[in-house]
Amino acid sequence: MDTSVVSASGVTTKDHGVDVPLPGGQSSYFNFYWLRDNCPTSFDTQTRERTFDIFHLSREPQPASVRLAGEALEIIWMEDGHTSRYPLDWLSQYGEGKRRQDRADLPRRAWYADHYPDIARFPQPKLKEDRREVVKWIEALLVEGVAILTDMPDSDAALTETVRLIGHVRPTFFGEYFDVKTHINPTNLAYTAKALELHTDTPAEETAPGVQFLHCRANSVEGGMSLFLDGVAVANDFRKEHPEDFRLLSETLIPYYCEHDAYDMRSRQRVIELDEHGEVSGVTISQHMADVFDLPQTFLDLYYPAFCRFGRMLQSDKYVMRFRLNAAECIVFDNHRIVHGRSAYSATSGERHLRGCYADRGEMRSAYRALTTEGRFK
């Protein structure tokens, strides 16, 4: 049986926690373990890490006294006499199990085939000088999933220093960097002059890389147009038009592979990816890396029609943006959201060279939070 004690200041003490009246007028419940663990003194102000160890408590923490002291909840703990003070504004952020606010959790804005003139553009030298520009660049990547950097120096180092503005170069099983130009012994369609169908990169990795950089060093060939589309825009429309198909593609793990003489990568991914709010965060699509679907054949009676409907929708003119990537431009995009490809080109008509690499989305969001001064101690 729960025994409740109401104090003069309106705090109700229960068996395992307290009901606290908060500034908004509502009351919220907080558990004693949680309160003891998150006493402001639990965190080291220099390292910013938690130094309190909840595991050393011999039993459930219980208060000797609980009261409101000004704009704070004050608890004196029975076990060691330690006093904890929690600002009520701070408590309000966690009442009712609310998630901690995250500035990097920005709503996505879907875009369509006509997006090219509106793509966010940033001169690379300005990004290096002004962190406010870096903030805007990351915002574009979080909200629209794509941005173009202009005035890139024609050097290998330029790409590395650009990535370092938002994180580190994240290797894949192909290595740290890749060069998209015609190769003599290609291991990948990208290294030929043939058309490259719409795809996201390296889905055969357990976690495909998050942010992709393609630095155009030369592009004087006939053809070779870049094709980009917003997977979120397509999947959102697909959800409205074919809800049952959407469910299949967002719940079913399908196999991807990438195999050659020295590697045999395999993974399972969902074609449509949802975020923690149930919103579409992106897609994983790659015809050339989709493995044999080893799912029950009767299930495939349902899955294949849905998969093909989605694949055809992706290729529709409503979504596909076509443009020429120019020398000294670097297109940066969310590899879990933006589906890309290339039309065929004539290898003898000129030179085409894109140098690419990846960075991690988590690191990019971390850079955004740090640049916008969010944090426990700021």
Ligand SMILES: [Fe+2]
């Ligand atoms: Fe690619």
